[in-house]
Amino acid sequence: MTPTPDRRMRLRTIALTLTATAMIAAGAALEWWWLLGIGVWTMIVAFLTELIYRPYGLSDNSRRISERPPSR
Template structure:
């Protein structure tokens, strides 16, 4: 089965969102605000990609 561009983009968005959640949780557990900030910006980027890229 070949991967369509839509599936590839979905995989990127899901991966970015999961890494953002992991960074935010790790930052909260370690009490590092900068790591939570990176997680927040990654989550914002994932939502913007999802919002802009609509097949």
């Protein structure tokens, strides 16, 4: 199965979120504020990517609406 562009973007967002979580946890545990700051900015980038990139076919509702027959 080859990944679609939507799936690849979703995997990138998940990877960014997991990386940011690890960096925030490590920065807080070691009290390295620069690592904590980089983790927070990585988390912001991940959430903005998720917010901005919304493919049309993501939800079932959009599919159901487009499959309805035209009303008369």
